[in-house]
Amino acid sequence: MKNQAFNPIAPLTGNDSYMIFSFDRVTLRFGYMNPLFQQFFGYSPSQSGFGAFVNELHEEDRALLESLLRFGDDKSIEGLVLRRIKFGQISYLKCNFYPIPDTSQVFALAQDISDILEANNVVLKHNAQKNAILTILSHDVVGALSTASTLIDFAYGKASSQEMPKVQEILSVVQQICKSNIQMIRSFLQKEFLTSLSVPVVSVRNDILDSLRKLVEQYKVMKTQLGVDVIFYSNQDQIFLQVDREKLIQVVNNLISNALKFTPKGGSISVSAVETDRAVELKIQDTGVGIPDHMKHDIFSKFSAARREGLHGEKPNGIGLWVIKTMVEWLGAEISFQSKEGCGTTFVVSFLKEGRPR
Structure with a gap:
């Protein structure tokens, strides 16, 4: 019986977990592709070349693959993840390429790992x-x-x-x-x-002013101990918001606590709730030391470098304002601030009304 050349693809042709194919890296023609490969890419050996496969890759991955396939020492490439873009959708393919010694043929396996x-x-x-x-x-x-x-x-x-x-x-x-x-x-x-x-976020339509007043009253009890006056103001008798009230009060409470750290005794913190035709804005304004310009860009970052010890020795942890910003975003609101060193800081939490662009 005539000896047949060993076909490295043959033992794997029945495998339905991998897309299996081969190609010539000189002519860029496909030699073999299993049914799963043909189904996934919509190719047939007689109609497409390996260039079609390459052209569907993300341009960065395309350049990487083309550079790797220029090897002259027949080294295998394993675990290479390539991004395939088709109709605006990205698929992630984990690929192995095995050059067949003394030929220009390359045997390849590919697995769609997008779901993983x-x-x-x-x-x-x-x-x-x-x-x-x-x-x-x-x-x-x-x-x-x-x-x-x-x-x-x-x-x-x-x-x-x-x-x-x-x-x-x-x-x-x-x-x-x-x-x-x-x-x-x-x-x-x-x-x-x-x-x-x-x-x-358990949002319920309710009047937020009652809860804000009660919160401020808690700090008024501590006025003698704190040495800082906390006051409340609103331009309305009632302000209704569809909001998780507990989380909202937690945000305001954290902003007041933060202001206390940087407001010297004899100063004040004002909490205001103002409703306009565009938004409901909660402002926490202090007469404290303000925020230095070099810290402003980083104050909402987790473990921010813009951390500093409070006026009364409070140790910074770098997450206070990150916590506040995270919770504000959970509530569907926005937070901003204005500050000048030596002249205090104002934080504004804005709830834009429906129909108003963010």
Whole structure:
């Protein structure tokens, strides 16, 4: 019997997991393509050349592949991910190229890994979402416990001087802080929230002014201890928003806490809610030290380099304003700021009304 030349493709032709093909790297003609390859690309050996395959690749990947295929030492290429663009859609192909020694023929395997990459991206996005949640929880709970601790110390002082009505008022605020944080933790840790890629913002149409006034009142109780006056203003008797009220108050509370770090005693922080025909704007304006120009571009970044110690020794963690911006975006709003060193800072959270361009 006449010996037949070994065909390296033959043992794999029945494999339905890989697109299998061969081509001549000199003439750029296909030699073989299995049914899966023909189905995916819509090619037939008699109609198309390898150039058609190359032309469907992203231009960067095309240049890379063409440079790699110019090898003269017959080295294999394995695990090369190429982006194929067809009708505006991107597919990701994991490819192996095996030059057949002493010929210009190349045997190749390709696998569409688009679904795998998408699944990996979903996992990464999910993990990033959970990391954001845990970061926000740790930041806000630590801040709340610190405030509660300060209030309790204040209450001890009042108790020793028999000012029991003041003690009761302070303990009431501590209780509200604890209840608010318990509710926040429960909201964030709901199974639906941790397993979903979307944040469960529970939007209800309600008057936000009542909640804002109550929040400011909590800080008024601490005026003697803080040495800073916190005031509230609105141009309306009622302002209705379709919004998650708990998360909105958390944002404003964080902005006030941030302002307190950089406002010296004797200063003030104003919280205002202003409704116009275009938007509802919440402004937190302080008479503090302001933000230096060289820090402004980076203040919303996670672990920002624009971190600095507060006026009263508060240690920076670099995530406070990132937390705030993240939550503002969850609420469908925008945040901006104006600041001049030595002249204070104003943060503005804007809820654009429906029909108004963002």
